[in-house]
Amino acid sequence: MRVAKVEQKGTLSDADLRDFFREMLLIRRFEEKVEERFRAGELPGFLHVAIGQEAVAVGVCRALEEGDVIASTHRAHGHTLAKGTTPNELMAELYGKLEGCSHGYGGSMHLYDVERGNMGANAVVGGGLPATTGAALAFKFRGEPRVAVAFFGDGATNIGTFHESLNLAQLWQVPAVFVCENNHWAESTPGWQHMPIEDISQRAVAYGMKAVKVDGQDVEAVHKATRKALEHARSGKGPVFLAVETYRLVGHYIGDPQVYRSKEELQETRETQDPLDHLRAKLELSDDEVEEIDREVQEIVDASVEFAKNGTEPKPEDALKNIYA
Amino acid sequence: MPELSYREAVRDALSRAMREDDDVFIMGEDIAEMGGSMGVTQGMLDEFGPERVRNTPISEMALAGTAIGAAMQGMRPVAEIMYEDFLTLATEQIVNQAAKHRYMSGGQLSVPVTFRTQGGAGWSPGAQHAQQLEAWFVHIPGLKVVFASTPSDVRGLLWSSIYDDNPVVFFEHRTLYGLKEDVPDELEPIPLGQARVHREGDDVTVIATGRLVHEALSAAQEAEGEGISVEVVDPRTLQPLDEETLVDSVKKTSRCVVAHEAVTRMGFGAEVASVIQYSAFDWLDAPIERVGAKFAPLPFAPVMEEFVVPHANDVLAAIRRTVGRNGN
Numbered sequence: 088m089r090v091a092k093v094e095q096k097g098t099l100s101d102a103d104l105r106d107f108f109r110e111m112l113l114i115r116r117f118e119e120k121v122e123e124r125f126r127a128g129e130l131p132g133f134l135h136v137a138i139g140q141e142a143v144a145v146g147v148c149r150a151l152e153e154g155d156v157i158a159s160t161h162r163a164h165g166h167t168l169a170k171g172t173t174p175n176e177l178m179a180e181l182y183g184k185l186e187g188c189s190h191g192y193g194g195s196m197h198l199y200d201v202e203r204g205n206m207g208a209n210a211v212v213g214g215g216l217p218a219t220t221g222a223a224l225a226f227k228f229r230g231e232p233r234v235a236v237a238f239f240g241d242g243a244t245n246i247g248t249f250h251e252s253l254n255l256a257q258l259w260q261v262p263a264v265f266v267c268e269n270n271h272w273a274e275s276t277p278g279w280q281h282m283p284i285e286d287i288s289q290r291a292v293a294y295g296m297k298a299v300k301v302d303g304q305d306v307e308a309v310h311k312a313t314r315k316a317l318e319h320a321r322s323g324k325g326p327v328f329l330a331v332e333t334y335r336l337v338g339h340y341i342g343d344p345q346v347y348r349s350k351e352e353l354q355e356t357r358e359t360q361d362p363l364d365h366l367r368a369k370l371e372l373s374d375d376e377v378e379e380i381d382r383e384v385q386e387i388v389d390a391s392v393e394f395a396k397n398g399t400e401p402k403p404e405d406a407l408k409n410i411y412a
Numbered sequence: 413m414p415e416l417s418y419r420e421a422v423r424d425a426l427s428r429a430m431r432e433d434d435d436v437f438i439m440g441e442d443i444a445e446m447g448g449s450m451g452v453t454q455g456m457l458d459e460f461g462p463e464r465v466r467n468t469p470i471s472e473m474a475l476a477g478t479a480i481g482a483a484m485q486g487m488r489p490v491a492e493i494m495y496e497d498f499l500t501l502a503t504e505q506i507v508n509q510a511a512k513h514r515y516m517s518g519g520q521l522s523v524p525v526t527f528r529t530q531g532g533a534g535w536s537p538g539a540q541h542a543q544q545l546e547a548w549f550v551h552i553p554g555l556k557v558v559f560a561s562t563p564s565d566v567r568g569l570l571w572s573s574i575y576d577d578n579p580v581v582f583f584e585h586r587t588l589y590g591l592k593e594d595v596p597d598e599l600e601p602i603p604l605g606q607a608r609v610h611r612e613g614d615d616v617t618v619i620a621t622g623r624l625v626h627e628a629l630s631a632a633q634e635a636e637g638e639g640i641s642v643e644v645v646d647p648r649t650l651q652p653l654d655e656e657t658l659v660d661s662v663k664k665t666s667r668c669v670v671a672h673e674a675v676t677r678m679g680f681g682a683e684v685a686s687v688i689q690y691s692a693f694d695w696l697d698a699p700i701e702r703v704g705a706k707f708a709p710l711p712f713a714p715v716m717e718e719f720v721v722p723h724a725n726d727v728l729a730a731i732r733r734t735v736g737r738n739g740n
Contacts, residue, residue: 156485187518189516189517189518189520190518190519191518192515192516192517192518192519193516193517193518197516197517199513199516199517199518199520199521200520201517201520201521202520206481206484206521207513207516207517207521209509211504211508211509214504214505214508214509215509216477217473217474217476217477217478217480217481217505217509218477218478218480218481218484218509219481220474220477220478220481221477221478221479221480221481221482221483221484221485221489222481222482222484222485223481224478224481224482225481225482225485225486225487226485228434228437228463228482228487235481247473248473248474248477248504248505251469251471251473251474251475251477252473252474252477252478254469254471254474255468255469255471255474255478258469408519409514409515409517409518409519410514410515410553410554411514411554411556411578412514412522412524412576412577412578
């Protein structure tokens, strides 16, 4: 049996944080481009963008070790990019091309990149939680120093899979980390309408699980909390629940008129809760510095659209492949 | 050649796979100390320990989903769903997750998990402990579905299911657990998708699954006394379906009865009847007869239960109708 690797990484350098800023901005620009191309009628299906939640994706995924795996949600673009899938492969998937990360079979809500440790985004709320416990069980069985990480929202904490999966994970002490992105909205339903408690971490505490509250708009805080959670899980001390406070600065889906929240509230949240603004202030980046990074990531995003448009359309009859192994 | 009961044959397949392969483990409700609600896993805790004979809470969603997650990481879990009625609780995970990960990932993943379950009437458990729901799962691309009717079949088919790289829903019938048969020392894997001709005949083919295979064999015996020669075929694997063997049999006999314990309406037999009429239309001398449960939930009172589910005499009556003898 291999011994679990438990590394104590030091505090993040400014260079690390600048790199995080760049990646968060890349996700933001990617999502904005997705909105633009969807509205232009180029993207099939329907799409959920993660604008406002970039610090969670980057903070968590940058803390992972080689071999760790994630399961994502319907709002998956940020997680997928942060876990290492290239913008080209992701955009190609959104255009339904063979070069896409799911080869055109998945789409926005079913993004996979198994080689890079992405077990898949799930369009059923809470659907990926049991598999996360199961993957962690497999790592425990094999004595592998790996951790399985599930992303899910506050809305998912009301579904049975959440409770059953956390109960089993804690009971079996498997190396899993449950990252609850509490953006305070289950689609259009506010937290106060879907949850009779204010502190979502109590739900994990009820199962005896270690639970940590994290400011999800502070990428450094997310990263630090995730490192600690991963160390805890990897060293055999059991799973950890991260209650991450974050904000969805856009609608549930692209085109959502958001009749359920006031324009004033949305405006105020955008002005006060943008994780990019927070990190930019912390790093004291100048306008010129931001512009340079912005130019660079926008070029990458533009190139991904070109790549996707030039990608290969599947043949209609490809629909009959990949059903059985 | 040892004699094994259907129950022991299931246990034998599980135990042999677990002895040979660290990736195989079993999980389910009450399967460890208690040995399973049907006694199938008795003694396995002593041999393999609590990690690999893993008791779970009463949590079908997580039980099924955890097995799926472990399978996605390359293990070969066998998850026991205590009664097939409780498959309803695990259906989201089986239908939306297990069946579709390979497809949605464009072929990157495989999910080599087996869901063992059992059901069946005949002992008055009432409406929530004896349904036959196999047809639901045959309707889902990405799943394989097995329904075994004898000790040797259940052993060889379970082995193949465990080692199949796809999710398999594996149905056992409660009333068959005590059925005994001589089986070879060596476990012979039975390929999925291969029907078994239990008895050859010339006049009528009965295509039956589960308990109804045995009811069909009794009916065939009876029919022989009336001068009707009956062939009995068990598809064994419902998906993929060995259409060729079924169709060839009907082309030979020119008459067909489909029989299962599940309700007739939208039952597996409806699909079989469709396959037969399309592929053997010109050979058929009579309408295809369907035998199944009446369209009712399973009642508790034994007289009502017996009335609802089909028996050998129902199969015999169907056989007689196909040859134009309605004297029942």
